[in-house]
Amino acid sequence: MLIGRVSELTGATRKAIRYYESIGLISPPDRKGSYRIYDDHDVMVVSMICRAKTLGFSLFEIKEIVSKKTHEKKLPIELVHRVIDKKISDLKQEVEALLLKSENLKEFKDDLVKEFN
Numbered sequence: 329m330l331i332g333r334v335s336e337l338t339g340a341t342r343k344a345i346r347y348y349e350s351i352g353l354i355s356p357p358d359r360k361g362s363y364r365i366y367d368d369h370d371v372m373v374v375s376m377i378c379r380a381k382t383l384g385f386s387l388f389e390i391k392e393i394v395s396k397k398t399h400e401k402k403l404p405i406e407l408v409h410r411v412i413d414k415k416i417s418d419l420k421q422e423v424e425a426l427l428l429k430s431e432n433l434k435e436f437k438d439d440l441v442k443e444f445n
Contacts, residue, residue: 329365329367329371330363330364330365331345331364334366334370334371334374338371338374340378348374348387352391353373353377353394353395354370354394354398355398355399357370369398373394373397376394376397377390377394383415385411385415390411392407393407393408
């Protein structure tokens with residue numbers, strides 16, 4: 329299938345798909361003349377990349393997973409668990425930091441009101 333169809337199926341822009349290819353996230357597709365011809369595996373990988381990005385992963389964070397999936401044609405389950413568990417842990421730390429900041433802001437507001445009234 330052509331890049332436009334991959335874009336329609338995955339939600340990734342054509343530019344993004346070409347970029348994923350240029351940085352090695354997806355294998356260079358077969359060509360017919362100057363047209364790139366993608367297969368169902370490429371669609372699956374691009375979809376996985378798009379979903380991971382919507383969940384807050386950077387391309388750098390998912391590159392090893394995607395590279396192994398692309399080259400080995402199977403998902404590296406242990407690596408997936410490790411990367412996702414780390415992301416969950418990082419998010420929990422961010423939530424805790426934001427909650428602390430929120431509490432500090434409330435205290436700051438109360439202190440300002442007391443001092444300047």
